[in-house]
Amino acid sequence: MGVLLPSPRQGAYMSYDPQDLEARWRERWAESGRYEADPDGRDPEESTFVTVPYPYPSGGMHIGHARTYTVPDVYARYRRQQGDNVLFPIAWHVTGTPIVGAVERLKKGDESQIDSLQHAFGVPEADLKNLETPMGFARYFIEEAECSYKSGMQQLGLSIDWRREFTTTDERYQRFITWQYETLKARGLLEKGLHPVKFCTEQENPVTTHDLLEGEEVEYQEYTLVKFASATFGNDAVADAETVFPMATLRPETVRGVTNAYVDPDGEYVVARVDDERWVVSAEAAEKLEYQAHEVEIERERPGEAFVGETVTNPVTGDEVLILPASFVDTDSGSGVVMSVPAHSPDDYLALQEATADAEALETYGIDPAAVEAIEPVPILSVEGYGEIPAKDAVESAGIESADDPGLKEVTQQVYNREFHQGELHDEYGKYGGEVVEDVRDDLKAHFESQGAFATMYDFPEPVISRAGGKVVVAYQDTWFLRYNDPDWQAKASRAVANLDAIPENTREQYDHTVDWLEEWPCIRNYGLGTPLPWDQDFIIEPLSDSTIYMSYYTVAHRLQEIPVEDLTHEFFDTLLLGEGDHERARELREEWDYWYPVDYRCSANDLISNHLTFFLYHHAELFEEPKWPQGITIMGMGLLEGEKMSSSKGHVVLPGEAIATYGADTVRFFLLNSSEPWQDYDWRAEEVGSTRDQLERFWNRAVERIEGPDGERDLEQVDRWLLARLQETVVDVTAAMENFETRTASQTAFYRFEEHLKWYRRRADLERPGARWTLRTVLETRLRLLAPFVPFMANELHERLTGEPAEDVPWPEPVPEFEDDAVLAEEALVKDVLEDVWDIVDVTDTDPETIRLYVAADWKREVFDTVVETGPNQGAVMGQVMQDEALREQGDAVNDLVGDLVSFVRERDADTLETLAAIEEAAVYADAAAFLEREFDAEVAIEREDDDPADPADKAGHARPFRPAIHLE
RNA sequence: GCGCGGGUAGCCAAGUGGUAACGGCGCAGCGCUUAGGACGCUGUCUCGUAGGAGUCCGCAGGUUCGAAUCCUGUCCCGCGCACCA
Known part of the structure; x- marks a missing residue:
C-alpha cells in the first residue's frame, strides 16, 4: 500500500493529537455547511471564485494530487478571512477512454493493472468486481474507496462546497455541453474534415496510446511522395498510361538531388490504380494508401526485381534516373520505393558506393555497371561546416565505411539537423533559392503538391502493434475540428491572455506561444465516455474539449438538480449563459452565475498550458463578454516522491489517507505548501515531513502553554x-x-x-x-x-x-x-551587532571577561556621518566639506579613514534606513541592553563615551565608529 | 530543433546590484533527562589569541566604486511540443 511511512516520533507532551482534533473540525465543518457559498448581501466584487481541474478518477488519489487541490484551498481560506464570499467547488471528469480502458484491462485480467490497483491504491480483492463497469470504476475512486478523491479531499480539510459536485456524464451536464457545441457550430467554429489517426487493422478501429502493445512512444510521420514517372515502363505490365513510382521521403526539398532510386528486389510490389493514376508501390503501402482515403485497385502483383533497371523521370527536374536493387529497402515503410540523394544522405552515399563496387550483382539484374559508376552526387544546398558534398564529408570524417557501422545513425541525424536548420538551398530552386530549409520546407512541399508532382502519405517509422495483436497503421477518419487557428478567434484568445493575471508572470509567453501555434483541434472520438456530438451521435466530444467552460456550470450546478432534464433546452442555456432568450427559470439562475463569474483564479498544472488552459481561454473569449473572462491562472509544478517521479503503476505513491493517519492533515498541508511555491516542483520526503510534524507539535505545545x-x-x-x-x-x-x-x-x-x-x-x-x-x-x-x-x-x-x-x-x-516601528528594529539590530562582536572576540581570544567596556563614538564622528548622509556617498565631496572644520583638519588621516568607512556604510543603505539611524541615541540603546549583555557574558558591562575621557586601559576608545562602538574586554 | 525553467554549502533550498548568502534536513558540542530517534541552546567554507582576513554561487569573459544578482559566450540538467488526460 504505497511507500511505508515511518511512525511519528512521540513528543514529551502528548497533548497534540491531530487525528482527534482534525476529526472534530471535519465534523463541525460538515455539519454546519461551513463552506457552502451562496450569493449573500456581500457585493459581487467581494466574491471570489477559485477552481482547480476536476479530478479524473482513473485510479485513486495520491499525495501528488493532494497539493493540487490544497493550493486553491489555501487561497480560498485566505480570501474568506479577507471578508470575501468564496466559492470553491469540485466535480469529476470521466470523459474519454482511460477509465474505459482501465476497466477493459481489468476484465481481461491484466496483471499490471490489477497489481497497480491492489498495490498502489490498496483495493481489496473483494472490491475488484465493483470496478467492472466504467461508472462503477469511476464511482469507486470518486467516493467509495478508502483512497477515493472525495475522502482524500475531506480528510485534507478542503473548503469545498460539496453541494455542487457532478460528473461529466450526468445528463444535465451533457445538456450543457450539447448547448456549447451547438453554439460553436452555429458560429462556424467547428469544421468537418479528414484527419490521420492510429488505426488497428485487426479490429478496424482507431486506437489510443493506451491500446498499444508495442510502439507506444512512436509518432506517425508525414511522408512526402515524390511522383517519379516512367513513360517507358511496361516490360510486362499494362503500358497504356504513364506509371508513377511514388518515392517516400521526409525531406522533400532534396528532390533536385536525386540520382537514382531503390527497390527491394525480393519484396512484394503491386501495380495498382490509385485514384486516377497507376502507381507502383509495395504491397503493404497499397494497403496503407487505401486506409488513407485513396481508391486503390490492384492490377498485378510483382516482385521488386521486376522494376530494377527501369528508368524513371524526376517530376521536378525532368532528369531520368535508374532504379537499383537494395536489400535495405523496407517494403513496410512508406511506399517501399525510395529515392537516393547521395550528396545529403550518408545512407544513400554509402549505398551508392556499395552498389558501384558490386558490378557482378548489377549485371545479374541486367544493369550496366558503367552506368552506375557514372552516377555522381548532386548537391542541392550549402551548409556551414561541410564541404560541397555534406554526406561524403560527414561519413569520411567520422571514418564510417559501411552501412552496418553503428555510428552511421548519429552521423545521419547530425547532417539532417544541420541541413534543416542551416542549409541554404541552391539557386535552381527559384524562389526558394538562398532560403534556409527550415523556413521553406512546408511551402515548397505545398507548391509541388499543388502542381501534382508530390503527394502525401502517413506512416510510422517503427512497427506499432495494438493490444489486440493487430498491426496499427495511419488511417484517415472523418473528424470534427475546433478551429483554434481562426484569426478572429485567435485575436480574442490573445486578448484573454493579455487580460490575464498569469502566475507566475513568465507563463504569459507560453500562452501567447500556444495561441500562435494551435491549429485545428480534433474534438471528437469514436468511443469512450462523454457527451455525444449533438448532430452525430456516433462520436463523443473528447475530454479536453468538454472541460473548457464548465466552471460556469458550477455556479448553478446544485440548482440544476431541481430542474427536470428535459427542461434544460438550448434556450435555457442561451438565457442562463448568454442572457439571450426568455427562459424564466434560467433568468433567475443567471443572477447566481453573474454573481460568481468570472473565475478569479484557476489553479492548474503547468503542462496544461499548451492545451487545456489555452482552450479554457479560447472558449471563454468566444462565448462570454470580456468582463467574464478568466481573471487569473496559477500554474502548479510537479510532485516527486523521495526524489523520483510518482508512479501508480509501480506502486511508488503515498496515499493521502495514510499520510494523514501518520502525520495529521495539518502537517501534510503545511509540508506541501511550504516546501516550494505552487509553480515549483516539490519533493515529498518522509523524513522532512516527519520533521515538519515535529515543528508543528512544538508550535502547538508552546501555544497551549501560552493559552493556559x-x-x-x-x-x-x-x-x-x-x-x-x-x-x-x-x-x-x-x-x-x-x-x-x-x-x-x-x-x-x-x-x-x-x-x-x-x-x-x-x-x-x-x-x-x-x-x-x-x-x-x-x-x-x-x-x-x-x-x-x-x-x-x-x-x-x-x-x-x-x-x-x-x-x-x-x-x-x-x-x-x-x-x-523602524527605530526599535534598528536599535535592536545594534544590540545584536554588539552581542555578536563581543562573542567573536571572546571566541577568538578564548577569554572569559569580567568587564566589558563599550565606547560610543565621539560626537564629531556622528557629525561626519550626518555630513555623509547630506552630501551623498562621495569621498571627495565629503572630505571637502569636512576639512573646512579646523579641528578635524588636524586629524587628517583618521578623518579620511572614517569618511571612507562611512561613505560605503551610507552607500549600502537606503534613505529611510539612514534617517532612522540618524535619530538613534546610541548610548541609551546600549545602556538599555546592558543588563542583557551582563546576563549573556556573566560580566560587568560599562557604557562609556569616547568624548568623556573614559577609562581606556587598552587604548580602544578611538576605534569607535557611529553605530559600531569600540569594545574592550578585561 | 522550438518554447519554458534551472545549475548557490554534505542534501533540499532562499536570495535578482551593496556584509559568506533566510530557512529546513543532516552533522557536532552543550543543557534537560532513567533513557531518548523528544525538547532547548550553540556551532557547521578556510585561517585567525580583538570584533579581522581569504576564498566562494556550473564554466569563461565583460559592465560597475561594488556582481550569485546585469551583459556576452559556453557546458550541463528538467518539463512541454498536441489528438493521452
Whole structure:
C-alpha cells in the first residue's frame, strides 16, 4: 500500500493529537455547511471564485494530487478571512477512454493493472468486481474507496462546497455541453474534415496510446511522395498510361538531388490504380494508401526485381534516373520505393558506393555497371561546416565505411539537423533559392503538391502493434475540428491572455506561444465516455474539449438538480449563459452565475498550458463578454516522491489517507505548501515531513502553554516593542505573498522566520513579565490568523481556545500602525551587532571577561556621518566639506579613514534606513541592553563615551565608529 | 530543433546590484533527562589569541566604486511540443 511511512516520533507532551482534533473540525465543518457559498448581501466584487481541474478518477488519489487541490484551498481560506464570499467547488471528469480502458484491462485480467490497483491504491480483492463497469470504476475512486478523491479531499480539510459536485456524464451536464457545441457550430467554429489517426487493422478501429502493445512512444510521420514517372515502363505490365513510382521521403526539398532510386528486389510490389493514376508501390503501402482515403485497385502483383533497371523521370527536374536493387529497402515503410540523394544522405552515399563496387550483382539484374559508376552526387544546398558534398564529408570524417557501422545513425541525424536548420538551398530552386530549409520546407512541399508532382502519405517509422495483436497503421477518419487557428478567434484568445493575471508572470509567453501555434483541434472520438456530438451521435466530444467552460456550470450546478432534464433546452442555456432568450427559470439562475463569474483564479498544472488552459481561454473569449473572462491562472509544478517521479503503476505513491493517519492533515498541508511555491516542483520526503510534524507539535505545545498561562498586561519594554514591530512586518509580508499565491513565502514568513524572531526574544526578554506575556499572547493570536489557511485545524482550535472564536471567523490581520516601528528594529539590530562582536572576540581570544567596556563614538564622528548622509556617498565631496572644520583638519588621516568607512556604510543603505539611524541615541540603546549583555557574558558591562575621557586601559576608545562602538574586554 | 525553467554549502533550498548568502534536513558540542530517534541552546567554507582576513554561487569573459544578482559566450540538467488526460 504505497511507500511505508515511518511512525511519528512521540513528543514529551502528548497533548497534540491531530487525528482527534482534525476529526472534530471535519465534523463541525460538515455539519454546519461551513463552506457552502451562496450569493449573500456581500457585493459581487467581494466574491471570489477559485477552481482547480476536476479530478479524473482513473485510479485513486495520491499525495501528488493532494497539493493540487490544497493550493486553491489555501487561497480560498485566505480570501474568506479577507471578508470575501468564496466559492470553491469540485466535480469529476470521466470523459474519454482511460477509465474505459482501465476497466477493459481489468476484465481481461491484466496483471499490471490489477497489481497497480491492489498495490498502489490498496483495493481489496473483494472490491475488484465493483470496478467492472466504467461508472462503477469511476464511482469507486470518486467516493467509495478508502483512497477515493472525495475522502482524500475531506480528510485534507478542503473548503469545498460539496453541494455542487457532478460528473461529466450526468445528463444535465451533457445538456450543457450539447448547448456549447451547438453554439460553436452555429458560429462556424467547428469544421468537418479528414484527419490521420492510429488505426488497428485487426479490429478496424482507431486506437489510443493506451491500446498499444508495442510502439507506444512512436509518432506517425508525414511522408512526402515524390511522383517519379516512367513513360517507358511496361516490360510486362499494362503500358497504356504513364506509371508513377511514388518515392517516400521526409525531406522533400532534396528532390533536385536525386540520382537514382531503390527497390527491394525480393519484396512484394503491386501495380495498382490509385485514384486516377497507376502507381507502383509495395504491397503493404497499397494497403496503407487505401486506409488513407485513396481508391486503390490492384492490377498485378510483382516482385521488386521486376522494376530494377527501369528508368524513371524526376517530376521536378525532368532528369531520368535508374532504379537499383537494395536489400535495405523496407517494403513496410512508406511506399517501399525510395529515392537516393547521395550528396545529403550518408545512407544513400554509402549505398551508392556499395552498389558501384558490386558490378557482378548489377549485371545479374541486367544493369550496366558503367552506368552506375557514372552516377555522381548532386548537391542541392550549402551548409556551414561541410564541404560541397555534406554526406561524403560527414561519413569520411567520422571514418564510417559501411552501412552496418553503428555510428552511421548519429552521423545521419547530425547532417539532417544541420541541413534543416542551416542549409541554404541552391539557386535552381527559384524562389526558394538562398532560403534556409527550415523556413521553406512546408511551402515548397505545398507548391509541388499543388502542381501534382508530390503527394502525401502517413506512416510510422517503427512497427506499432495494438493490444489486440493487430498491426496499427495511419488511417484517415472523418473528424470534427475546433478551429483554434481562426484569426478572429485567435485575436480574442490573445486578448484573454493579455487580460490575464498569469502566475507566475513568465507563463504569459507560453500562452501567447500556444495561441500562435494551435491549429485545428480534433474534438471528437469514436468511443469512450462523454457527451455525444449533438448532430452525430456516433462520436463523443473528447475530454479536453468538454472541460473548457464548465466552471460556469458550477455556479448553478446544485440548482440544476431541481430542474427536470428535459427542461434544460438550448434556450435555457442561451438565457442562463448568454442572457439571450426568455427562459424564466434560467433568468433567475443567471443572477447566481453573474454573481460568481468570472473565475478569479484557476489553479492548474503547468503542462496544461499548451492545451487545456489555452482552450479554457479560447472558449471563454468566444462565448462570454470580456468582463467574464478568466481573471487569473496559477500554474502548479510537479510532485516527486523521495526524489523520483510518482508512479501508480509501480506502486511508488503515498496515499493521502495514510499520510494523514501518520502525520495529521495539518502537517501534510503545511509540508506541501511550504516546501516550494505552487509553480515549483516539490519533493515529498518522509523524513522532512516527519520533521515538519515535529515543528508543528512544538508550535502547538508552546501555544497551549501560552493559552493556559496567565494573561499579562500591556506594559511594554523596548524588546516587546521590537517583537511587535516584527509582527507588523510579518503581517505585511505574508499578506503580500498571499496575494501572489506565494504559499511558500507566506508560510515561511509566518512560521519559520517568526520562530527566529521568537528565539531572539526568548533570549533577550524576561518572559515572566506581564508585558512579555501580553506581547506573546498578541503575537500568538495574530500568527494563528496568518497560519489558518495553511493549518486550519490547528489554527482554528488554538485560536478558539485563546479567544473563543475560530481563526477563520475573524478577519485577516492588518498591520497596527502603533506598533510599526523602524527605530526599535534598528536599535535592536545594534544590540545584536554588539552581542555578536563581543562573542567573536571572546571566541577568538578564548577569554572569559569580567568587564566589558563599550565606547560610543565621539560626537564629531556622528557629525561626519550626518555630513555623509547630506552630501551623498562621495569621498571627495565629503572630505571637502569636512576639512573646512579646523579641528578635524588636524586629524587628517583618521578623518579620511572614517569618511571612507562611512561613505560605503551610507552607500549600502537606503534613505529611510539612514534617517532612522540618524535619530538613534546610541548610548541609551546600549545602556538599555546592558543588563542583557551582563546576563549573556556573566560580566560587568560599562557604557562609556569616547568624548568623556573614559577609562581606556587598552587604548580602544578611538576605534569607535557611529553605530559600531569600540569594545574592550578585561 | 522550438518554447519554458534551472545549475548557490554534505542534501533540499532562499536570495535578482551593496556584509559568506533566510530557512529546513543532516552533522557536532552543550543543557534537560532513567533513557531518548523528544525538547532547548550553540556551532557547521578556510585561517585567525580583538570584533579581522581569504576564498566562494556550473564554466569563461565583460559592465560597475561594488556582481550569485546585469551583459556576452559556453557546458550541463528538467518539463512541454498536441489528438493521452
